[in-house]
Amino acid sequence: MAEKKKQPAKKQSPAKTQPPAKAPQQNEYRADLISKIVEIAEGLEDDGLELLLEQAKTVEYKGKIEKFNRRLNVAAKEAIEARHAASRPDYYVTIEQNEDGFFVIQLDDARVFFNLGEMRELTRICHKAKDEKAGARNLFRWFERERSDLLADAGISSNRSPYLMNLYEEIVSNYKVKE
Numbered sequence: 001m002a003e004k005k006k007q008p009a010k011k012q013s014p015a016k017t018q019p020p021a022k023a024p025q026q027n028e029y030r031a032d033l034i035s036k037i038v039e040i041a042e043g044l045e046d047d048g049l050e051l052l053l054e055q056a057k058t059v060e061y062k063g064k065i066e067k068f069n070r071r072l073n074v075a076a077k078e079a080i081e082a083r084h085a086a087s088r089p090d091y092y093v094t095i096e097q098n099e100d101g102f103f104v105i106q107l108d109d110a111r112v113f114f115n116l117g118e119m120r121e122l123t124r125i126c127h128k129a130k131d132e133k134a135g136a137r138n139l140f141r142w143f144e145r146e147r148s149d150l151l152a153d154a155g156i157s158s159n160r161s162p163y164l165m166n167l168y169e170e171i172v173s174n175y176k177v178k179e
Contacts, residue, residue: 089155091162093170095119107163110153118147120178126171135168136160 041052089108096104103119105112114122125142129135140159143151150156154163 089163091166093163093166095167095170095174105150105167107150107154107156107167110150110155112147112150112153114147119175121146123171123175124177126168126175127177129168132165132168135172136164139164139168 041049044052092106092108094106096106098104101116103114103116105114121142122139125138126135129138137159140151140156140161143156154161156163
């Protein structure tokens with residue numbers, strides 16, 4: 001198989017490699033500063049010039065460090081925000097029934113199995129509640145008493161957890177009380 005020969009890179013004209021021109025006001029100010037520095041430098045002895053050069057290198061280095069630190073801080077902030085967003089739960093709730101007749105309540109990554117009697121009790125609790133908050137409160141009490149493993153696995157520490165409110169909605173929307 002024949003390979004294409006690489007063509008030598010074309011040289012760009014100096015006009016294309018220069019950074020875009022700054023606003024005229026900035027160019028004038030910069031030119032004025034440079035001329036003042038040159039004027040001072042012309043009147044200095046060799047020792048003074050060496051000191052001026054060292055100070056200029058220090059200022060240049062400090063500027064590079066500050067620019068690098070700003071970019072580093074922005075990157076660190078973005079990384080922290082990304083980690084925070086990744087660790088924040090979506091409060092996703094699903095209920096599925098498996099082939100053995102057990103119900104699997106999944107709260108994001110936490111999966112807890114319930115038997116038919118427990119699922120019927122949860123359905124009764126939710127349908128008896130007057131609203132989402134009352135339902136979440138009643139579910140929390142029941143889980144504390146009967147199945148604290150769900151609270152522990154999902155990291156639920158109060159009846160105001162979005163998981164409980166979403167579980168209430170899921171049960172009320174998809175399950176009916178059977179007598």
